[in-house]
Amino acid sequence: MFRRLLLVVVLTLTALTPARAEQPLTVFAAASLREAMEAIGKAFEAETGTDVVFSFAGTGTLARQIEAGAPAAVFLSADEAWMNYVRDAGAVEANTIRGFASNTLVLVGPKGSAPLTPSPDGLSERLGGHRLAMADPDTVPAGRYGKAALEGFGLWSAVSGSVAPMENVRVALTAVARGDTPLGLVYATDARVEPGVSVLFEFPQSNHPPIRYLAALTGEGDQETASEFLSFLSGPDARQILRSFGFVADNG
Structure with missing residues (x-):
């Protein structure tokens, strides 16, 4: 009787726990996003059960790696110039590009x-x-x-x-x-x-171009999970985390 009850409890807890994807989601992100993205990654993992692995570096370095075929599923750029660069190179899906934050x-x-x-x-x-x-x-x-x-x-x-x-x-x-x-x-x-x-x-924002962070899918990896992450990035939980780190959340 006890063993049967224990089995029922285990099965119930398993049903309530998000299924964890076999492969983690790889995200290349601008270095200035590190702390905010690490927190967003944990929130995404908690909601979906999918591990997120980040690679942080200068945006130009990441853009060239993506152009060369690095296995990133999502690219988070610190400006439009580098996002346009990978878009023109066909290294990201142009119709998925969206803004998600700004800075000073x-x-x-x-x-x-x-x-x-x-x-x-x-x-x-x-x-x-x-x-x-x-x-x-x-x-x-x-x-x-x-x-x-x-x-x-x-x-x-x-x-x-x-x-x-x-x-x-x-x-x-x-x-x-x-x-x-x-x-x-x-x-x-x-x-x-x-x-x-x-x-x-x-510095007043009026004396330099707007500082916008943009996200896009690269077409690599699990596209369903990558799209989920992109949607999560524009959602209320991610926006709250971005604001807590001093970013201005963007509607895209």
């Missing part, structure tokens, strides 16, 4: 640094002959946005010779947190997750 830019310094309103003299004095850490403005979305923000203040020509271009925005953030450089230009969401920096100035 901030100037940061090591923890405890005094606020600073950007000006040629102010930046030069604060740098003191050191470098301004930022993502590479030639290839990385955060760097492109950062260059545009500095140009909007008429500062790019004054600081371009002092820029230390990094492979992604998180590398720039780490350089400031370690004290390798007195200033860095990163996303506001990056500054929120790094206790070793202080925000010195927030």
Whole structure:
């Protein structure tokens, strides 16, 4: 009798537990999304039973890997330029591209640094002959946005010779947190997750192109699960998580 009752309990619990997919879902995501996406991945796993495996790096690096056939099912880009690149290369399904979040830019310094309103003299004095850490403005979305923000203040020509271009925005953030450089230009969401920096100035969104994150399916892997993840990303649970990390959730 006891063994029969135990079997019934086990079968009931199994029925209530989401079936776990045999293969995990692979998502390539911009480095600045790490903490938010890890939380969203856990929420998706809890709801569907599907494991999500993320690869985080600079958007350009990921885009080239996807173009070369890397087995990512979903691509999360930090700007439209790289999403257009993989779309034109036929590496993502154009009809699945959608926006899901936006961000802002901030100037940061090591923890405890005094606020600073950007000006040629102010930046030069604060740098003191050191470098301004930022993502590479030639290839990385955060760097492109950062260059545009500095140009909007008429500062790019004054600081371009002092820029230390990094492979992604998180590398720039780490350089400031370690004290390798007195200033860095990163996303506001990056500054929120790094206790070793202080925000010195927030750039107005009006002086640079809108910072939009976009998602798309690549056509690789389990398309049903990948589509499910894309829908989940636009749903209320994911939007709440994005907001909790400082992103502005986007309706697409």
